[in-house]
Amino acid sequence: MKQEILRMSHVTLIDDGMTKLDDFNLNVYAGEIMGLLCQNAHGRDTLLRVITQNAPIHYGYIYFRETLVNNYRHSAGGRNAVAIIEPRSHLVQDLTVADNIFVLRRGFKKYFINPHTLEMQLRQFTEELHLSFHASDPVSRLSRYESCVVELLRAVVTGVKLIVVRDISTAISAMELQKFHRLMRHYARTAGIAFLYICNHHEEAFTVCERISLMRSGHILRVLDRRDFSNELLWRYSLDFTRELPPPGDATDEAEVLRLSGVCFGALQGLSLSVRHGECLALLDMDNRIFDDLITVMNSEKSPAAGEILLDGTSLAAHKTCPPVSFITEYPAKTMLFHEMSYLDNLCFAAARKSPDLWRRHTLRENVAQEYRQFVGDFVYLENIDLLHTRDLIDLVYYSVHLYNPRIVFCVQPFSGADMYLRRHIIDLIHLLQKKGIAVVLLAVNLSDCLLVADRLLLVENGRLCREYSQKDFAELADLPPH
Amino acid sequence: MEKTAKQSPIKKMMSVRGMGQVVTVTCGLIVLCVVFGILNPTFFSSRNVGNLLRQIVPILIIGIGQSYVLITGNIDLSIGSVIGMSCMISATLMTKGVNPWVAVLITMVCCLVIGVINGELVARCKLPPFIATLGTMTIARGIAQISNNNYNTNFIGAEAKGFQKFFYAGKVFQAGDFTLYSGVLIAIVLWLFFNFLLSKTRTGRHIYAIGSNIDAAKLSGVNVIATTTKAYIVSAFCACVVGLITCATTGTGTMDAGNAYEMYAVAASVIGGVSTLGGQGILLGTVIGASIWQVLQNGLQFAGAQVAIRNIVIGVIVVVSVLMDVIVRTGKPRKKKLDSPAAATKA
Numbered sequence: 001m002k003q004e005i006l007r008m009s010h011v012t013l014i015d016d017g018m019t020k021l022d023d024f025n026l027n028v029y030a031g032e033i034m035g036l037l038c039q040n041a042h043g044r045d046t047l048l049r050v051i052t053q054n055a056p057i058h059y060g061y062i063y064f065r066e067t068l069v070n071n072y073r074h075s076a077g078g079r080n081a082v083a084i085i086e087p088r089s090h091l092v093q094d095l096t097v098a099d100n101i102f103v104l105r106r107g108f109k110k111y112f113i114n115p116h117t118l119e120m121q122l123r124q125f126t127e128e129l130h131l132s133f134h135a136s137d138p139v140s141r142l143s144r145y146e147s148c149v150v151e152l153l154r155a156v157v158t159g160v161k162l163i164v165v166r167d168i169s170t171a172i173s174a175m176e177l178q179k180f181h182r183l184m185r186h187y188a189r190t191a192g193i194a195f196l197y198i199c200n201h202h203e204e205a206f207t208v209c210e211r212i213s214l215m216r217s218g219h220i221l222r223v224l225d226r227r228d229f230s231n232e233l234l235w236r237y238s239l240d241f242t243r244e245l246p247p248p249g250d251a252t253d254e255a256e257v258l259r260l261s262g263v264c265f266g267a268l269q270g271l272s273l274s275v276r277h278g279e280c281l282a283l284l285d286m287d288n289r290i291f292d293d294l295i296t297v298m299n300s301e302k303s304p305a306a307g308e309i310l311l312d313g314t315s316l317a318a319h320k321t322c323p324p325v326s327f328i329t330e331y332p333a334k335t336m337l338f339h340e341m342s343y344l345d346n347l348c349f350a351a352a353r354k355s356p357d358l359w360r361r362h363t364l365r366e367n368v369a370q371e372y373r374q375f376v377g378d379f380v381y382l383e384n385i386d387l388l389h390t391r392d393l394i395d396l397v398y399y400s401v402h403l404y405n406p407r408i409v410f411c412v413q414p415f416s417g418a419d420m421y422l423r424r425h426i427i428d429l430i431h432l433l434q435k436k437g438i439a440v441v442l443l444a445v446n447l448s449d450c451l452l453v454a455d456r457l458l459l460v461e462n463g464r465l466c467r468e469y470s471q472k473d474f475a476e477l478a479d480l481p482p483h
Numbered sequence: 484m485e486k487t488a489k490q491s492p493i494k495k496m497m498s499v500r501g502m503g504q505v506v507t508v509t510c511g512l513i514v515l516c517v518v519f520g521i522l523n524p525t526f527f528s529s530r531n532v533g534n535l536l537r538q539i540v541p542i543l544i545i546g547i548g549q550s551y552v553l554i555t556g557n558i559d560l561s562i563g564s565v566i567g568m569s570c571m572i573s574a575t576l577m578t579k580g581v582n583p584w585v586a587v588l589i590t591m592v593c594c595l596v597i598g599v600i601n602g603e604l605v606a607r608c609k610l611p612p613f614i615a616t617l618g619t620m621t622i623a624r625g626i627a628q629i630s631n632n633n634y635n636t637n638f639i640g641a642e643a644k645g646f647q648k649f650f651y652a653g654k655v656f657q658a659g660d661f662t663l664y665s666g667v668l669i670a671i672v673l674w675l676f677f678n679f680l681l682s683k684t685r686t687g688r689h690i691y692a693i694g695s696n697i698d699a700a701k702l703s704g705v706n707v708i709a710t711t712t713k714a715y716i717v718s719a720f721c722a723c724v725v726g727l728i729t730c731a732t733t734g735t736g737t738m739d740a741g742n743a744y745e746m747y748a749v750a751a752s753v754i755g756g757v758s759t760l761g762g763q764g765i766l767l768g769t770v771i772g773a774s775i776w777q778v779l780q781n782g783l784q785f786a787g788a789q790v791a792i793r794n795i796v797i798g799v800i801v802v803v804s805v806l807m808d809v810i811v812r813t814g815k816p817r818k819k820k821l822d823s824p825a826a827a828t829k830a
Contacts, residue, residue, distance in 0.1 A: 295702070299701065299702060301701070322704070323704065326702075327702040329698070329699075329702065335696070335698060335699060336696075336699045336702070337696065337699065338691065338692050338695040338696050338699065338700075338762065339695060339696070339762075340500065340691060340694075340695045340762040340763045341500075341688075341691065341692075341695065342500065345688070349688065349692065349703055350703050350704070352685055352688065353703075353704045356684070356685040359683055359684055359685055359687070359688055360683050360684070383500060384500075
C-alpha cells in the first residue's frame with residue numbers, strides 16, 4: 001500500500017471574514033502526480049500557505065506523512081517538507097547552480113565548501129537526466145526551464161516528499177513543459193516523490209496527472225480518476241468559451257497595420273510577419289526566447305540589426321514621437337500600473353502622449369472620466385487603486401489602451417495566472433479592443449486560451465517563423481505539444 | 484468614493500495623494516512653533532520671523548531639486564558641492580572683473596552640465612545614483628577648489644551690488660522690524676514654477692511614473708533617460724541658485740560653501756513626505772519639511788540648546804520620517820478591497 005504524503009480532511013479556513021477553504025479534502029500519495037484544477041483563484045494561495053507553513057485552520061485535520069501536523073485545535077506552525085515550483089524563481093540568481101542545489105538548503109552542515117565535490121555530485125544528476133547546465137553556471141544565465149529543473153533538483157537533494165508545481169506552463173514553452181513532465185514522472189517513479197500539479201487547463205493536467213481534483217471557491221467539487229479524464233465531463237464545470245462567429249467579410253481584405261521583414265535582433269533571427277487591421281494574431285514561441293527582444297525593437301528602444309519594420313506602410317522610426325503601439329505585459333495588474341497615481345491618472349497616462357493637455361485641463365479629464373464611467377462605474381474617481389481587485393486592475397490596463405487607441409497592441413501571455421472567470425473576462429477585453437479596430441498580437445509560450453480569441457496563429461522557432469495556421473486550420477493543432 | 488456634483492475645496496485638496504502626510508507635518512510644524520514661542524517669546528518677533536524666512540530659502544530651494552530626483556526613485560548627493568562650485572565660480576569671475584550677470588550665466592551653464600552628467604550616468608550608463616552622484620560630488624568640490632587656485636576669493640566688489648541686491652539684500656517688503664528679502668521672493672517664484680511643472684505637465688507625470696514603475700513607464704512611451712536627466716538638471720539648477728545666494732550673502736566665494744547641504748535637502752524632502760522609494764510626494768510637503776528643519780535649528784538655538792543636541796534632535800526626526808515612510812509604503816494595513824460595480828450587477 002502506498003504511503004500517504006498529504007491528507008487534508010474537512011479543512012475550513014476563514015480569513016478576513018471570508019471562507020478561503022471550505023470543507024476541503026485532498027489526499028496525495030507517494031509517487032503520485034495529483035492535479036488540482038482551480039476554476040477560480042479563490043483560496044489557492046491560502047491552500048499553499050496551509051500545506052507549506054501549517055497556517056492555523058478553523059476546522060479539520062491535516063496529516064503530513066501520516067503524522068497529524070495541523071488541526072482546528074492546534075497548529076504547530078512549523079514548515080512541512082514541501083517545495084514549490086512556480087513561474088517566480090526561488091533561486092539566488094547571482095550564485096551558481098551547485099550553490100543553489102547543495103549549499104542553500106536546510107541541513108547543509110559543511111563549513112568549508114569544495115566546488116569540485118559539488119561538481120561531481122551534480123554531474124550524477126545531469127548525466128542521468130541529460131541536462132546541459134554545469135555546476136559553476138550562475139543561475140542568472142539559465143533559461144526559465146533550466147531554473148525550474150534546478151529547483152526540482154534542489155527539492156530532490158533536500159529530501160522533500162511533496163513538490164507543488166504551480167502554473168508552470170505560463171513560464172516555459174510547450175516543448176520544455178513536456179520535458180519537465182518527464183522529469184516529474186521520473187522522480188515520482190524512482191524516488192517516490194509526490195507532486196501536486198496546479199494548473200488552469202484540464203488538457204494540460206490530463207497529460208501528466210494520475211488523478212485530478214476540481215476546486216472552486218476553496219471547495220473540492222470532484223476528484224477524477226484517469227478513466228474520468230474527458231473533455232465532455234470537464235465542460236460541465238466550465239464557463240462557455242465557445243468562440244463567437246467572426247464578423248462577416250473577408251479578413252484578408254483588411255489593410256496591413258504592421259509588417260516585419262527579416263528582422264534580426266538578439267533572439268530574433270530574421271522574423272517576418274504581418275498583422276492586419278483589427279485582427280488578433282497569436283505568436284507562439286516554441287523556445288520562449290524572443291519576447292523581450294521583440295518588445296525592445298517594437299518599443300523603439302533599439303533598432304534591429306537587420307530587416308525592416310513597417311507600421312501603416314511607413315518605417316517604425318518615423319513614428320518615434322508618438323508611436324501607435326501599446327504593450328500589455330504579463331501579470332499586468334502588477335506590472336503595468338502606477339500604484340501611486342489615481343485611477344484616472346492611470347487611465348489617461350498613455351493617452352496623454354497624444355494629448356498632453358490632459359494633465360493641465362481638468363475638463364478634458366472629466367470628459368474621459370464620464371466616458372469610461374459607463375464601463376468601470378465610480379472606480380474612475382478612485383484615488384487609491386490598491387483597493388481594487390485584480391480583475392478591476394486588469395480592466396484599467398485594457399481601458400487605458402482602449403483610450404489611447406493605438407493601431408496595434410502586444411499582449412504578453414495575457415492569460416498567465418488567471419483563473420477561468422478572469423480568462424473569460426480577458427477574452428472580452430481583447431474583443432473590445434478589436435471592436436475599436438485595434439490589432440492585437442498575443443505573445444504566448446503555450447496555446448492556453450489563445451486559440452479562443454486568435455484569428456491566426458504563427459509558430460516561431462529559433463527566432464523565425466516556422467508555420468502559420470489560419471482559424472480554420474486550428475483543428476490541426478492537436479498534433480502540437482500539449483497546452 | 485461616490486463622486487458628488489460639487490466637491491468642497493477642502494475635500495478636493497485632501498484628495499491629492501500625499502496631502503495627508505503634508506497635513507500631518509504641518510500640524511507638527513505648528514506645534515513646534517507654539518512650543519518654541521512659549522520657551523522664548525522672541526521666537527515670534529517680527530525680526531526673527533523675517534530672518535527665519537530668509538534661512539528657510541536655501542533649504543527650500545535645494546529641497547525642491549532633491550524632491551524631483553527622489554520622486555524618480557534616485558538621489559542626488561552632489562547638491563552641496565554644486566552649491567560650492569556655483570559660489571566659487573561666480574565669485575571668482577566677478578573678482579576678475581567679469582560682468583556679474585555674465586558670471587551668473589557662465590555659472591549656471593557649468594552647474595547644469597553637472598546635472599546632465601548625473602542624469603546620463605544614472606539613466607543611460609545605469610550607474611547606481613548613490614555612486615554616480617558621489618563621484619560628481621567630489622568632482623564639483625574639486626572644481627570649486629581649483630577655480631581660485633585653492634583660495635577663497637576676495638570681496639566680489641561694488642560692481643556686484645545689483646547681483647547682491649537681486650539674490651540676497653533686496654528688500655521686497657518692510658513693516659516695522661519685519662522685512663521680506665528678495666531671496667524669499669526667488670524661492671516663491673521657483674516653487675510656483677516647479678510645482679506647476681510637477682503637477683500640471685506631462686514631464687511631471689513622467690517623473691512620477693518613473694519613480695512608481697519604471698518598466699511600465701518605458702512601455703508607455705516615457706523617455707526614461709531624458710526625464711531622469713531633466714530631474715537632475717532641476718536639482719543642479721536649484722543648487723546653482725543657492726550657490727549664487729550664498730555668494731551674494733557673504734560677498735565672497737568660499738570653497739566649502741554648501742558642505743553637507745545634500746543631507747539637508749534629503750531631510751527637507753522626506754520630512755515633507757517625499758518618498759525615498761520614488762513615485763510619491765508633493766512640493767508643498769517640501770516647503771513644510773524645509774520649514775520644520777529651519778524652525779528646529781532656529782528654535783533650539785533660541786532655547787539655548789547646544790549644537791550637539793540640535794544635531795541629535797534633527798537627526799532623530801529625519802530617521803523617524805524615513806522610517807514612517809517605509810512603514811507606510813511596505814507595511815500598509817490591509818484594507819478591504821472594493822467590489823466591482825460590474826461584479827455586483829452580475830451577482
